[in-house]
Amino acid sequence: MQGTDATATPPAPVRYALTGARGGFARTLLAQTLRMDRLHPSVLCDLDAEGTVALCAELGYAPDDLRVCTGPDEVSALADGQIAVIADAGLLAGADYDVLVEATGSPEAGAAAARTAIETGHHVVMVSKEVDSVAGVSLADAARARGVVYTPGIGDQPANLIEWYDRARVLGLDVVAIGKSGEYDLVFDPSTGRVRQLDQEIDAPELADLLALGEDVPATLAARARAVDGLQRSAAADYCEMGVVANNTGLVPDVEALHYPVARVAELADVYSLAEDGGILGGPGAVDVFSVLRLPEEASFAGGVFVVVRTGDPVSWDLLAQKGHVVSRSGRYACLYLPYHLMGVETPLSLLDAVDHRRAVTSRPPAPHAILAGRAKEDLPRGTRLDMGGHHHDVRGVAPVLLDAAQAPADAAPLYLAAHTTLARDVAAGELLRLDDLADPSASLLDAWRHTRTYL
Structure with missing residues (x-):
């Protein structure tokens, strides 16, 4: 076996700027990169600069390395290893970093920060789906013209789903639907007849008789939806994420409100089959979101992503069904899924891909699908x-x-x-x-x- 060359030059550190640095996503990224040798924050931007400093200190960053800067001269004067903490994203124009992680969630401010980064020759990992839904195509075009990378960030559902879809496509699988679960599961306790979604609980005893999908899939899904009507299951964030996915894959919504079926994970291949085969889809090539229905002791889908495909050779897929894969009762559809998204814990992969390999999540430029x-x-x-x-x-x-x-x-x-x-x-x-x-x-x-x- 060939050994590692101990004399090889180690790869250069990757320095990142982060907007929305006080937010929940940012915390997961800052906490993760503190554990990594190559990735280092260089500029942290948030309207709450002092709160950003406090967050970093809580996570374990050395307080002496954090410098609140209010002007370009202060930013440019920082020593190697020091971190500029700024409230004005305009100061990014003169900052020293390799890649921007945009996580403000603010359409106008986020787009402006990303454009500043691109125009000054920096890669952009776009976490703010709100920005991407309006300006993503324009920003991606600007990045290509400037020779830098613009990409969704791995760890959030859009990038994870785009990658998962591309994997299926490369394998030649016949994709019928792709999607993700809603943010919070519906956890039904048969002993109480109550269903919980995060910190909300309602009575839904009728779910006890609806745990099996039954022969009439749309009818069962409609009955489940009525049972949990007291819970708000849809969110603008879901629609926004599916819009980003659509623009990067070419798949489109089946209905404008999305279907949001209340479904158990093992049912997804049956649910997302075509209507002519007993499912809910009016046609193939759809993006959608489902609400996870599970019992308290069952594992969560954890905001994961899925691809539903037509199976092809029945013998192959019967073998896979025996191994526990989710195959429809008809045997004509299968669901392939990733039951997690780890937010900023995984996003370092996108930073390294952009800087080391000049690679985005997908090689196709986004377009308004x-x-x-x-x-x-x-x-x-x-x-x-x-x-x-x-x-x-x-x-x-x-x-x-x-x-x-x-x-x-x-x-x-x-x-x-x-x-x-x-x-x-x-x-x-x-x-x-x-x-x-x-x-x-x-x-x-x-x-x-x-x-x-x-x-x-």
């Missing part, structure tokens, strides 16, 4: 401010929908272009938000979206 848009939940009068907030980055008063871009109105407004704008006219309940409905959209985001629309 789907549009994350919004429908008014209620009558919204002129002058309404479309505020964005909450853990799932919902836009108040607006329901997210994911449209097949080939069928969407040309003037449909992206949800996160509409966020934080004021309505220029009344929008009735159920109406799709249009570009002309927005009185004061961000000029930079609007330019990015107009660039995206040139593909259609």
